[in-house]
Amino acid sequence: MSKRILALAAAVAVAATPVAAETVKVGFITTLSGPAGIIGKPMKNAFELGMEHVGGKLGGMDTEIIYGDDQRKPDVAKQLANKLIKRDRVHFIAGIIWSNLLMAIHAPVTRSNTFLISSNAGPSPIAGKRCSDNFFNVAFQNDMMPEAMGKYLSEKGIKNVYTLSPNYQAGKDMIKGFKRYYKGKMIGEVYTKLGQKDYQAEISALRAAKPEAVFIFLPGGMGINFMKQYAQAGLRGKLPLYTAYSVDAITLPALKDAALGIYGAQHWTPDLGNSVSRRFVAEYQKKYGKTPSFYAAQAYDTVMFLDHAIRQAGGVGDRAKLRTAMRAGDFPTTRGSFKFNTNHFPVQNIYLRQAIKNDKGAYVNQTKGVILSAHGDSYAKDCKMKR
Amino acid sequence: MDPLLLLEQAFNGLQFGVMLFLIAAGLTLVFGIMDLVNLAHGSLVMIGAYLATTFIGWTDSFILGLLLAIPAMFLVGVVVEVIVLRTLYLRNHLDQVLATFGLILFFNEIIRIIWGPISLYSGLPDYLSGHVEIIPGAPYPVFRLLIIAVGLLVALAIYLIVARTRLGMLIRAGASNNEMVGALGIDIKLLFTLVFALGAVFAGLAGMMLGPLTSVEPGMGEPLLILAFVVIIIGGIGSIRGAFVAAIVVGMVDTVGRVFLPVVLRAFVSDAAADTAGPALASMLIYILMAAILVVRPRGLFPARTG
Numbered sequence: 001m002s003k004r005i006l007a008l009a010a011a012v013a014v015a016a017t018p019v020a021a022e023t024v025k026v027g028f029i030t031t032l033s034g035p036a037g038i039i040g041k042p043m044k045n046a047f048e049l050g051m052e053h054v055g056g057k058l059g060g061m062d063t064e065i066i067y068g069d070d071q072r073k074p075d076v077a078k079q080l081a082n083k084l085i086k087r088d089r090v091h092f093i094a095g096i097i098w099s100n101l102l103m104a105i106h107a108p109v110t111r112s113n114t115f116l117i118s119s120n121a122g123p124s125p126i127a128g129k130r131c132s133d134n135f136f137n138v139a140f141q142n143d144m145m146p147e148a149m150g151k152y153l154s155e156k157g158i159k160n161v162y163t164l165s166p167n168y169q170a171g172k173d174m175i176k177g178f179k180r181y182y183k184g185k186m187i188g189e190v191y192t193k194l195g196q197k198d199y200q201a202e203i204s205a206l207r208a209a210k211p212e213a214v215f216i217f218l219p220g221g222m223g224i225n226f227m228k229q230y231a232q233a234g235l236r237g238k239l240p241l242y243t244a245y246s247v248d249a250i251t252l253p254a255l256k257d258a259a260l261g262i263y264g265a266q267h268w269t270p271d272l273g274n275s276v277s278r279r280f281v282a283e284y285q286k287k288y289g290k291t292p293s294f295y296a297a298q299a300y301d302t303v304m305f306l307d308h309a310i311r312q313a314g315g316v317g318d319r320a321k322l323r324t325a326m327r328a329g330d331f332p333t334t335r336g337s338f339k340f341n342t343n344h345f346p347v348q349n350i351y352l353r354q355a356i357k358n359d360k361g362a363y364v365n366q367t368k369g370v371i372l373s374a375h376g377d378s379y380a381k382d383c384k385m386k387r
Numbered sequence: 388m389d390p391l392l393l394l395e396q397a398f399n400g401l402q403f404g405v406m407l408f409l410i411a412a413g414l415t416l417v418f419g420i421m422d423l424v425n426l427a428h429g430s431l432v433m434i435g436a437y438l439a440t441t442f443i444g445w446t447d448s449f450i451l452g453l454l455l456a457i458p459a460m461f462l463v464g465v466v467v468e469v470i471v472l473r474t475l476y477l478r479n480h481l482d483q484v485l486a487t488f489g490l491i492l493f494f495n496e497i498i499r500i501i502w503g504p505i506s507l508y509s510g511l512p513d514y515l516s517g518h519v520e521i522i523p524g525a526p527y528p529v530f531r532l533l534i535i536a537v538g539l540l541v542a543l544a545i546y547l548i549v550a551r552t553r554l555g556m557l558i559r560a561g562a563s564n565n566e567m568v569g570a571l572g573i574d575i576k577l578l579f580t581l582v583f584a585l586g587a588v589f590a591g592l593a594g595m596m597l598g599p600l601t602s603v604e605p606g607m608g609e610p611l612l613i614l615a616f617v618v619i620i621i622g623g624i625g626s627i628r629g630a631f632v633a634a635i636v637v638g639m640v641d642t643v644g645r646v647f648l649p650v651v652l653r654a655f656v657s658d659a660a661a662d663t664a665g666p667a668l669a670s671m672l673i674y675i676l677m678a679a680i681l682v683v684r685p686r687g688l689f690p691a692r693t694g
Contacts, residue, residue, distance in 0.1 A: 234526040
């Protein structure tokens with residue numbers, strides 16, 4: 001009797017599991033409201049542009065995209081992820097700008113056997129010990145850019161550096177990454193309040209320390225304020241400034257002259273010479289009238305990544321096959337060369353770039369060369385993923 | 388420690404201090420004279436910054452933009468006082484806190500509707516974006532010197548108004564005992580409106596000065612409001628002189644502490660511990676200062692005589 005009930009229950013359970021769904025469902029979570037919307041909206045735009053380029057069908061299959069606004073709040077991101085998994089039963093959750101939001105949804109999403117694809121955030125814990133075979137990062141690992149900047153300054157023979165970053169986890173990770181590759185002397189290592197707006201006191205102190213160069217990690221509005229005040233204090237052009245994640249297509253229109261000449265390290269810049277990137281930049285500019293940021297390029301790459309993997313695997317029904325196809329990392333990307341590390345984070349080139357004013361009078365970043373080629377992150381060795 | 392750097396940091400502290408004074412002046416008068424806790428005072432800073440940025444954009448002139456924004460702020464002050472605050476004078480402090488907190492939400496939302504959620508960045512005209520070498524080897528931004536000058540001038544003007552004019556006499560009387568002032572046949576309603584609008588102008592002026600230095604965005608005034616409350620509590624509620632002294636002290640302590648505390652700590656504990664504890668301790672400094680002053684002088688440095 002009880003055996004029959006069990007068998008019946010099992011049969012019902014089998015019937016309730018979605019059979020190789022004919023529609024691919026993707027949840028795309030990013031920040032669309034609040035001041036950080038200036039990063040999230042271009043990502044959504046680029047994702048939509050990518051969907052246009054694949055004819056609205058990922059891997060040639062009918063596709064449904066569900067967009068979610070995380071408002072830059074971990075709890076909201078968690079609710080969205082839950083809804084996408086349980087109610088919408090998506091196959092993939094993609095997007096996510098902020099490391100702390102990714103940390104909040106990483107465990108619940110990967111444990112539910114839903115593929116999680118980060119289109120930006122790359123915190124170290126999930127690149128190392130807590131890596132998951134259901135997680136892929138198509139953007140970068142946080143430490144990559146400061147590592148490149150550290151290497152470049154070492155090679156240039158800069159003997160001492162003064163660094164400035166916000167006093168929170170990512171701010172400390174960045175300086176740690178910088179020091180991993182920088183061989184000179186650190187004569188100042190200052191951590192400021194997250195979201196600080198006035199840096200005059202810090203600027204006075206760093207000038208008095210007389211460093212050969214300054215390295216900052218001050219993303220978004222913090223960087224804009226700092227670099228404006230750096231220029232107002234008469235230091236721009238006198239004391240070389242090197243950056244990570246601080247001078248990009250989003251902050252340049254506000255920075256204008258204050259950014260000119262400043263160097264940064266990044267894995268993608270709109271002037272990269274490959275054909276995927278050229279097409280993406282041209283069509284993005286045509287459709288939205290703006291130069292895309294690296295955030296946007298990553299969102300576009302997310303579409304290309306999903307499209308290619310689903311096509312190779314012949315659908316989303318066989319998860320093991322799909323994972324193998326995703327691991328190959330051979331999709332057409334805006335970055336030209338790209339492959340996945342053992343921890344599902346990218347191995348890619350990191351470029352040196354400089355902010356300039358082009359012949360059309362626009363403020364853009366210009367690629368100056370490769371600092372680290374085919375660079376993988378330093379946490380992959382801690383990742384014990386079964387392959 | 389380099390004495391020249393200390394001098395330069397003192398300038399930075401002074402500049403931050405006069406900025407705080409501009410905000411605290413209105414707050415202390417409103418609190419002291421009308422017995423009104425106005426949490427929305429920070430919103431006035433934000434409105435000033437937005438108005439100035441917009442007017443500068445329209446007129447294409449920095450000076451003209453500010454000259455338009457100042458009377459506009461006076462008008463904003465009058466409207467807010469007449470429509471909202473007037474109904475709150477007889478309520479208790481908790482009601483006032485709730486109502487003015489609502490005002491903060493209202494102002495932040497209306498700014499988002501009119502100007503959008505994205506931060507605005509305004510530049511400076513060429514004649515203000517340079518720097519001068521007041522201290523050898525340390526060029527100082529002209530605009531920050533201008534802020535110090537404007538702040539000190541406003542402080543002097545407020546002092547003259549409060550100490551030497553009939554309006555000032557009424558303000559001082561109001562701070563001491565506003566019922567008695569009313570009983571003596573003074574139009575207390577008009578006095579209140581005038582005081583609040585003046586406070587709005589000073590707060591707005593702080594916003595106008597902040598605009599070119601940092602970003603103009605919804606909610607930009609709130610972090611400053613907390614500091615302004617610290618200033619008026621240290622200075623003694625209702626006292627302009629107290630607000631001035633306390634603002635300079637808070638500005639100095641905050642600036643100098645932020646820069647030198649991690650350096651000093653590194654001499655005692657490990658570098659990593661100093662880097663973690665330094666910034667945290669530095670942001671607590673002014674509250675520790677406030678607590679210490681309140682232990683010695685529970686009514687602040689220069690209490691306005693009340694009751």
